[in-house]
Amino acid sequence: MSLIDHTHDPAAQSWVASANTPDTEFPIQNLPYGLFRRAGSNDSARVGVAIGDQILDLRLAAAAGKWSAADAVLLHHLAQGDLNAVMAKPAAQRRALRHALFAALQAGSKQETALATCLVPQAEAQMAVPCRIGDYTDFYTGIHHATTVGKLFRPDNPLLPNYKWVPIGYHGRVSSIGVSGTSVRRPLGQLKAPDAAVPVLAACKRLDYELELGLFVGPGNALGEPIPMAEAESHAFGVTLLNDWSARDVQAWEYQPLGPFLAKNFATTISPWIVTMDALEPFRCAFEHPAEDPQPLPYIDSEQNRREGGYDIELEVWLQTEAMRAAGQPAARLMRSNFKHAYWTLAQMLTHHASNGCNLQPGDLLGTGTQSGPNPEEGGSLLELSLGGKQALSLPNGETRTFLLDGDTVILRGYAVKDGARRIGFGDCAATITPAPML
Amino acid sequence: MSLIDHTHDPAAQSWVASANTPDTEFPIQNLPYGLFRRAGSNDSARVGVAIGDQILDLRLAAAAGKWSAADAVLLHHLAQGDLNAVMAKPAAQRRALRHALFAALQAGSKQETALATCLVPQAEAQMAVPCRIGDYTDFYTGIHHATTVGKLFRPDNPLLPNYKWVPIGYHGRVSSIGVSGTSVRRPLGQLKAPDAAVPVLAACKRLDYELELGLFVGPGNALGEPIPMAEAESHAFGVTLLNDWSARDVQAWEYQPLGPFLAKNFATTISPWIVTMDALEPFRCAFEHPAEDPQPLPYIDSEQNRREGGYDIELEVWLQTEAMRAAGQPAARLMRSNFKHAYWTLAQMLTHHASNGCNLQPGDLLGTGTQSGPNPEEGGSLLELSLGGKQALSLPNGETRTFLLDGDTVILRGYAVKDGARRIGFGDCAATITPAPML
Numbered sequence: 001m002s003l004i005d006h007t008h009d010p011a012a013q014s015w016v017a018s019a020n021t022p023d024t025e026f027p028i029q030n031l032p033y034g035l036f037r038r039a040g041s042n043d044s045a046r047v048g049v050a051i052g053d054q055i056l057d058l059r060l061a062a063a064a065g066k067w068s069a070a071d072a073v074l075l076h077h078l079a080q081g082d083l084n085a086v087m088a089k090p091a092a093q094r095r096a097l098r099h100a101l102f103a104a105l106q107a108g109s110k111q112e113t114a115l116a117t118c119l120v121p122q123a124e125a126q127m128a129v130p131c132r133i134g135d136y137t138d139f140y141t142g143i144h145h146a147t148t149v150g151k152l153f154r155p156d157n158p159l160l161p162n163y164k165w166v167p168i169g170y171h172g173r174v175s176s177i178g179v180s181g182t183s184v185r186r187p188l189g190q191l192k193a194p195d196a197a198v199p200v201l202a203a204c205k206r207l208d209y210e211l212e213l214g215l216f217v218g219p220g221n222a223l224g225e226p227i228p229m230a231e232a233e234s235h236a237f238g239v240t241l242l243n244d245w246s247a248r249d250v251q252a253w254e255y256q257p258l259g260p261f262l263a264k265n266f267a268t269t270i271s272p273w274i275v276t277m278d279a280l281e282p283f284r285c286a287f288e289h290p291a292e293d294p295q296p297l298p299y300i301d302s303e304q305n306r307r308e309g310g311y312d313i314e315l316e317v318w319l320q321t322e323a324m325r326a327a328g329q330p331a332a333r334l335m336r337s338n339f340k341h342a343y344w345t346l347a348q349m350l351t352h353h354a355s356n357g358c359n360l361q362p363g364d365l366l367g368t369g370t371q372s373g374p375n376p377e378e379g380g381s382l383l384e385l386s387l388g389g390k391q392a393l394s395l396p397n398g399e400t401r402t403f404l405l406d407g408d409t410v411i412l413r414g415y416a417v418k419d420g421a422r423r424i425g426f427g428d429c430a431a432t433i434t435p436a437p438m439l
Numbered sequence: 440m441s442l443i444d445h446t447h448d449p450a451a452q453s454w455v456a457s458a459n460t461p462d463t464e465f466p467i468q469n470l471p472y473g474l475f476r477r478a479g480s481n482d483s484a485r486v487g488v489a490i491g492d493q494i495l496d497l498r499l500a501a502a503a504g505k506w507s508a509a510d511a512v513l514l515h516h517l518a519q520g521d522l523n524a525v526m527a528k529p530a531a532q533r534r535a536l537r538h539a540l541f542a543a544l545q546a547g548s549k550q551e552t553a554l555a556t557c558l559v560p561q562a563e564a565q566m567a568v569p570c571r572i573g574d575y576t577d578f579y580t581g582i583h584h585a586t587t588v589g590k591l592f593r594p595d596n597p598l599l600p601n602y603k604w605v606p607i608g609y610h611g612r613v614s615s616i617g618v619s620g621t622s623v624r625r626p627l628g629q630l631k632a633p634d635a636a637v638p639v640l641a642a643c644k645r646l647d648y649e650l651e652l653g654l655f656v657g658p659g660n661a662l663g664e665p666i667p668m669a670e671a672e673s674h675a676f677g678v679t680l681l682n683d684w685s686a687r688d689v690q691a692w693e694y695q696p697l698g699p700f701l702a703k704n705f706a707t708t709i710s711p712w713i714v715t716m717d718a719l720e721p722f723r724c725a726f727e728h729p730a731e732d733p734q735p736l737p738y739i740d741s742e743q744n745r746r747e748g749g750y751d752i753e754l755e756v757w758l759q760t761e762a763m764r765a766a767g768q769p770a771a772r773l774m775r776s777n778f779k780h781a782y783w784t785l786a787q788m789l790t791h792h793a794s795n796g797c798n799l800q801p802g803d804l805l806g807t808g809t810q811s812g813p814n815p816e817e818g819g820s821l822l823e824l825s826l827g828g829k830q831a832l833s834l835p836n837g838e839t840r841t842f843l844l845d846g847d848t849v850i851l852r853g854y855a856v857k858d859g860a861r862r863i864g865f866g867d868c869a870a871t872i873t874p875a876p877m878l
Binding site: 168178 | 662
């Protein structure tokens with residue numbers, strides 16, 4: 001059953017003029033949710049919907065607009081800043097709210113006059129992490145990343161035997177998840193050079209980003225009750241960009257046998273807007289493992305997943321150094337990739353995660369792992385682009401980088417583009433590195 | 440500065456008679472916090488203090504008792520069931536509340552008449568996870584466990600080179616943490632026998648427990664700001680028993696390269712009462728790495744930690760099978776160990792965790808890792824006691840076990856005992872295995 005409907009019509013226009021410009025990331029076909037308050041105000045946080053360069057303030061809109069009784073219930077939660085309550089609702093209720101917001105913002109809507117007073121310029125908003133995140137899991141679905149990095153850590157054994165069977169994942173840290181714009185302090189950590197006799201505590205010298213998507217969970221499952229593949233997508237709420245900051249030197253020394261810990265948990269950055277699964281519907285794509293690879297075990301396989309379980313989402317990493325900023329130079333693009341190269345789908349991540357009865361909850365965040373493309377220049381981290389720090393990247397202004405320096409701003413960008421569909425974007429996921437504490 | 444005071448006097452008695460029996464785990468010297476409601480009631484959850492076989496209901500006691508203004512503020516939070524608010528307070532405020540509760544419950548207290556109406560028998564209480572846990576981290580401080588298990592997974596390389604330098608830890612799952620009494624469903628998972636060509640999804644065949652302590656964090660630290668060793672203990676709130684249930688067959692296949700995931704996150708069980716650091720004060724012990732081992736790096740070392748950073752806490756695992764229960768036979772003790780064998784202290788866990796700027800928050804839970812003693816019969820898991828499943832344990836009723844069967848109840852118990860101090864206990868951490876979902 002196709003879920004493409006009138007809200008995906010590329011010809012649809014909004015009465016918010018900036019939503020109709022060709023380069024906006026937030027046309028009326030998108031309608032992502034975010035948590036915000038007016039910068040500098042004492043307002044309580046409330047959920048808004050990005051539309052062009054504006055935000056429809058759902059606290060104001062809940063009161064000023066006309067809504068069905070069912071939509072009003074959901075808007076009441078959003079007005080209080082409680083996105084989790086809406087994430088928990090069945091897909092049909094969430095889709096109904098999308099339709100109501102679309103109708104209200106569409107060109108010619110009778111609600112224009114009332115709702116025009118509910119717009120806040122994005123430039124005047126202070127965004128926050130959009131919901132209460134109960135647990136954060138990071139997967140490892142980027143097979144090109146896993147292979148390239150595996151070669152650096154284990155030259156003889158880059159892709160472990162379980163990779164093509166198990167959607168590998170591990171738990172991450174919730175408390176240090178920050179929204180785009182939050183600076184990231186270079187961590188201290190135990191470092192041990194291969195030729196050093198003993199480790200030392202020092203500032204990380206191999207600080208890196210990782211280009212990921214983050215899937216927010218919608219309705220949860222009860223503890224002990226797996227989620228079958230046929231129901232997996234009904235548990236998905238929406239997607240952000242996610243930067244899984246990584247201290248490579250800390251990681252190399254600490255990660256065995258229980259996985260990354262302090263190498264990762266000092267910071268994770270997400271983009272402020274959650275693009276809903278409904279908005280991404282036109283950008284589905286076929287998903288298949290190469291014929292020579294093992295096919296997924298039945299519990300993470302379905303005909304529907306093979307037909308349309310993938311998503312065609314363009315991903316980019318940009319870098320603006322302190323020198324570029326001082327010289328008024330824009331950020332430089334370091335790479336491009338696409339989520340369609342992932343080895344496991346979002347549905348497989350959800351079903352595998354719950355296959356042992358682990359209970360997912362509304363607002364949980366599942367990172368996809370680094371989304372590198374098949375070619376070397378499509379690496380989703382500096383570790384890959386610099387060949388493990390051995391070959392510096394040249395930047396347009398003459399600077400070079402192997403790993404990040406203080407003052408560097410890393411910006412992740414994402415777009416979904418397809419013939420016959422309106423292009424939608426995710427909004428920047430940006431953060432700047434600040435110096436480590438003094439030792 | 441010794442923090443031993445009159446509340447640790449072994450001669451102190453309570454007007455609650457059951458708190459004065461020699462075998463109680465909850466004499467007036469203990470005073471642990473838990474979250475509860477009367478079983479079968481619609482009461483809101485509130486915090487209580489265990490005293491003998493009773494609970495002092497702090498919602499009732501806040502109203503019925505006489506308290507200083509400062510204590511009343513803390514009791515107001517506890518009356519609402521919000522232990523996190525009290526966990527966030529400075530150690531001196533938490534200690535003052537302990538002193539007030541001790542005075543109120545002490546034999547001869549003028550508050551006896553008023554507070555006697557605020558007692559709820561523990562047998563009539565339904566306990567809950569005692570606070571909001573933001574993040575759960577599991578450490579690996581049991582060197583005897585790490586060595587024995589390392590031999591099973593990596594015979595040539597049991598203890599990795601980082602073990603004696605890095606307090607190894609990884610992130611766990613918050614949503615599946617349950618309080619003692621919550622049953623644990625046997626998980627399904629991908630299993631691959633060493634001689635099998637491909638994995639299958641099946642019910643875990645090597646289900647195991649792990650004997651741990653759980654440290655609850657008190658006041659947190661700001662993101663980016665490490666916690667120096669000198670301040671570490673002020674960030675500790677109290678300790679529970681913790682069972683880190685483990686699916687060994689799932690773990691063996693999934694854990695590389697990012698660590699345990701579905702092998703662990705289907706369930707973690709904690710005991711209902713948080714024994715405060717103040718209550719544990721008399722049971723401190725010296726902590727030292729063997730002279731031939733590397734000494735801790737300066738950031739996780741201190742004279743005070745060496746002098747008294749350890750805790751002498753007896754730990755036990757008991758098993759009651761379905762057949763024992765049917766025959767009215769009590770649980771059988773499988774092993775004994777002691778937390779003093781841990782290779783890292785609670786203070787080192789806290790300081791290492793925050794050393795990269797990771798922000799700890801009140802209510803965060805840090806598992807210690809499996810606390811096995813130096814001798815083979817002191818293994819803190821069946822994996823150890825059964826030599827990796829190769830040698831079955833004999834139970835008193837003639838049954839044997841390599842790993843857990845459905846219907847088995849695992850009970851962790853813990854006691855702090857010392858000459859000159861009143862013995863205190865943790866309360867049972869128990870859960871029963873229920874069958875896996877049908878495939």
